[in-house]
Each structure stands twice: as C-alpha cells, then as structure tokens.
Amino acid sequence: MAEAVVIGGGPAGLMAAEVLSAAGHRVTVADRMPSIGRKFLMAGKSGLNLTKAEARDSFLMQFQSPMRGIVAEFDMDAVQDWARGLGQPLFTGSTGRVFPTAMKASPLLRAWMARLSAQGVVFRTRWHWSGFDQGEARFETPDGTQSLRADAAVLAMGGASWRRLGSDGQWAKGRGDVSAFRPANCGFAVPWSPYMAPHFGTPMKATLLSAGHLCSRGEWVLGQHGVEGGGIYEVSAAVRDGAPLTVDLLPDHDVADLVKKIARRNRKKTVTVFLKKGLGLSPAKAALVNEISLFANTEDPAEWAARLKAVPLPCSGPFPLDQAISTAGGLRFDALTDDLMLKNQPGVFAAGEMLDWEAITGGYLLTGCLASGRHAGSAAVRFLG
Numbered sequence: 091m092a093e094a095v096v097i098g099g100g101p102a103g104l105m106a107a108e109v110l111s112a113a114g115h116r117v118t119v120a121d122r123m124p125s126i127g128r129k130f131l132m133a134g135k136s137g138l139n140l141t142k143a144e145a146r147d148s149f150l151m152q153f154q155s156p157m158r159g160i161v162a163e164f165d166m167d168a169v170q171d172w173a174r175g176l177g178q179p180l181f182t183g184s185t186g187r188v189f190p191t192a193m194k195a196s197p198l199l200r201a202w203m204a205r206l207s208a209q210g211v212v213f214r215t216r217w218h219w220s221g222f223d224q225g226e227a228r229f230e231t232p233d234g235t236q237s238l239r240a241d242a243a244v245l246a247m248g249g250a251s252w253r254r255l256g257s258d259g260q261w262a263k264g265r266g267d268v269s270a271f272r273p274a275n276c277g278f279a280v281p282w283s284p285y286m287a288p289h290f291g292t293p294m295k296a297t298l299l300s301a302g303h304l305c306s307r308g309e310w311v312l313g314q315h316g317v318e319g320g321g322i323y324e325v326s327a328a329v330r331d332g333a334p335l336t337v338d339l340l341p342d343h344d345v346a347d348l349v350k351k352i353a354r355r356n357r358k359k360t361v362t363v364f365l366k367k368g369l370g371l372s373p374a375k376a377a378l379v380n381e382i383s384l385f386a387n388t389e390d391p392a393e394w395a396a397r398l399k400a401v402p403l404p405c406s407g408p409f410p411l412d413q414a415i416s417t418a419g420g421l422r423f424d425a426l427t428d429d430l431m432l433k434n435q436p437g438v439f440a441a442g443e444m445l446d447w448e449a450i451t452g453g454y455l456l457t458g459c460l461a462s463g464r465h466a467g468s469a470a471v472r473f474l475g
C-alpha cells in the first residue's frame with residue numbers, strides 16, 4: 091500500500107483524497123489551518139452554489155483549455171450525482187444555479203469527511219507544508235517539524251484571496267512556474283462624490299453590464315467604495331484586463347421607443363423627475379445619471395437614449411486581491427503534464443484554484459476545483475500503479 095499526501099484540505103484536495111483512498115492507498119490530508127475546508131464553508135455562507143444546471147456545451151464553454159477537458163470528465167451532472175451520493179438533496183434556482191437544499195456547506199463537508207475517514211483518510215490540521223525533502227513532505231506544526239513519506243503527493247493549496255481562510259498564496263513564492271495572482275470575481279473602486287451616499291448598499295436590478303466580450307444581466311451593488319456583486323463579477327475579468335465597463339440602465343427598452351419618450355419630455359419638470367416618472371428609473375439609477383453628468387452638452391433625444399444604454403462606470407481599479415472571490419494566475423499548465431503532474435517533480439500533482447485558470451462564480455469555480463482534484467487524484471493512482 092502506497093503513502094499519498096494531499097496538501098490543502100479544500101474541495102480540490104478532498105476530492106483527490108477521495109479518489110486515492112478509494113483506490114486503497116493510505117492518504118493523509120494536511121492543512122495549515124486549525125480545521126479543514128474553511129473557504130468551502132465560507133462559500134456556503136450565502137448559499138453554496140455547487141454547479142450550474144445548463145446545456146453541457148455552454149457549461150464547458152465557461153472554461154479554457156485544458157480545464158475544459160478536465161471538467162468534461164467531471165461535469166455539472168457528475169457534481170450533482172456526487173453531492174446526492176453524500177446524502178445532500180439539491181435544488182436548482184431559476185437561473186440554473188444548483189445549491190444543496192441546506193444552502194450551507196457544513197452538512198456536505200461533514201458527510202464528505204465522514205466518508206473519507208471511513209476510507210482511512212487521516213486529517214492533519216495546523217500542518218503547514220514547507221517543501222519536499224528526499225521523497226518526504228515536510229510540515230511546520232505546533233509540535234515542530236514533521237515529515238511524511240510521500241510516494242505521491244497532490245498539492246491543492248488554493249489561490250491567494252481571503253488569506254484568513256488559509257489560502258495565502260505563499261506556496262508560490264520564489265517559483266518560476268507561476269503566473270502572478272490577479273483578482274478574479276472582484277469588485278472595482280469608483281470614486282463616488284458625497285451625492286451618491288444615500289444610495290450606498292442599493293442593489294441594482296434590471297441592468298445589462300458590458301465589458302469587452304463579457305456581459306451580465308446579474309444584480310450588482312452600488313457600494314461606498316465602488317461597484318461589486320454577482321453581475322460585476324461576471325464581467326470582472328474583462329474590466330480587470332482594461333476594458334471599459336458600461337451599464338445599460340434600460341436593457342428592456344427599445345431605443346426608438348426611448349427616443350420618442352425623451353422627445354416628449356415635459357421640460358418644465360427636472361431631469362431627475364423625468365428619469366424616475368417618465369422612464370421608471372429607480373432613485374439609485376437616476377442618481378448615477380446625475381453623478382456622472384450623463385447628458386452633459388446635449389439635448390438630443392437620440393443621444394440621451396444612446397447614453398442611457400451605455401452609461402460608463404468610472405472604475406479606478408479592482409478591489410484588493412484579498413477581497414476577491416477567487417484569483418487568476420497560479421501554477422502554469424506548461425509546467426504540468428496532461429495528468430496535472432509537475433514535469434520536474436514526478437509523483438507530485440496539483441489541482442484546484444492554485445492552477446492558472448479562472449472562471450466566473452455561479453458554480454463554475456467549485457466544479458473546476460472538484461474536477462481537477464479528481465483528475466489529479468486519478469492520475470496519482472495511476473502513477474502509484
């Protein structure tokens with residue numbers, strides 16, 4: 091029986107441990123935190139969006155190669171079957187997002203750890219991996235340095251956001267095979283004037299956000315420091331990479347119709363009254379129009395309509411990396427074999443958010459982590475022969 095070490099007890103590492111232990115290997119999962127799966131538990135705080143029930147092709151399109159092929163082996167249906175297999179009933183929301191009926195992650199994590207323990211997996215917490223030494227994995231622990239024989243190892247130490255939950259990105263320090271971490275699924279700073287203060291915290295509904303090739307009808311929030319929330323996250327990769335962010339405040343209105351309404355406007359009333367009463371904009375949307383002087387230098391109804399359909403949001407940059415839901419960057423795929431094994435370290439595999447890929451929230455992240463954990467775990471089983 092071989093000894094396998096999984097470093098990082100998030101969803102990717104636990105899935106690798108599941109595959110390795112099911113194949114009969116002795117598996118230790120080591121995590122630097124006092125308990126396992128802290129980010130996974132946090133992900134469940136406002137509803138654990140495990141995956142998305144949608145056409146397989148469009149689901150897979152959310153991933154770039156080689157993650158697309160890896161997710162194809164363990165896709166949205168497989169994730170749902172797996173969660174149900176752990177005794178977790180699921181439901182699908184109106185947008186196709188799949189959640190455990192319990193909403194939070196703790197029942198699923200408990201059931202998962204019980205299954206892993208029954209398969210012989212040993213959990214070590216407060217074990218901080220510090221490297222490999224002659225076939226052994228070395229850890230700094232409260233009881234001093236500990237070493238474990240590792241016939242195979244799976245690294246699953248996560249990305250570099252929400253450091254307090256464990257994944258601090260320190261594993262990447264000094265490595266030449268890592269792309270710099272960048273925030274993903276993040277909000278953006280906007281230097282609002284005090285005029286916007288009454289609207290901070292307001293959810294913005296029925297809009298269409300656009301940036302580069304990305305767009306979103308998702309809800310977002312006008313925050314004190316900028317813009318954030320699901321809709322913003324969906325377009326955040328393009329904004330982070332320099333594309334201007336615009337919002338259509340009336341996505342369900344036909345332009346010609348809008349021009350007619352604007353042309354008929356009663357000029358004795360203020361613009362704000364017209365925006366609210368004539369066009370049905372919410373107070374926060376009307377305030378946004380005023381904040382950026384959207385109609386400066388024009389009275390042309392066609393120009394007003396065009397501007398309402400592409401309001402520029404003056405973002406000054408992404409929120410700090412640590413506040414991002416996930417990170418782009420990480421271990422580059424050119425340093426790995428198709429089996430996710432480090433080319434220069436036979437027997438050492440990698441999975442999850444620590445790899446250089448990104449996806450939008452909405453279940454794609456967790457599915458990608460679970461699928462890559464499974465892929466790396468299965469490859470480690472083959473390696474151990």
Ligand SMILES: Cc1cc2nc3c(=O)[nH]c(=O)nc-3n(C[C@H](O)[C@H](O)[C@H](O)COP(=O)(O)OP(=O)(O)OC[C@H]3O[C@@H](n4cnc5c(N)ncnc54)[C@H](O)[C@@H]3O)c2cc1C
Pocket residue numbers: 097098099100101102103120121122123126127128129130132133134137138139140217218219220246247248249252255256257258259261414415416441442443444451452453454455456457459
């Ligand atoms: C607030 C929030 C909400 C989210 N909601 C969702 C959602 O609804 N749906 C979705 O798909 N995704 C969601 N995500 C993203 C998702 O949680 C992550 O993508 C996923 O947890 C990453 O899994 P992982 O196993 O790769 O890494 P992680 O879950 O980050 O686990 C990595 C583990 O490695 C450990 N570790 C790090 N360094 C060391 C070391 N040197 N030695 C030992 N252990 C180490 C860490 O302590 C950590 O436990 C959310 C994220 C956040 C922050």
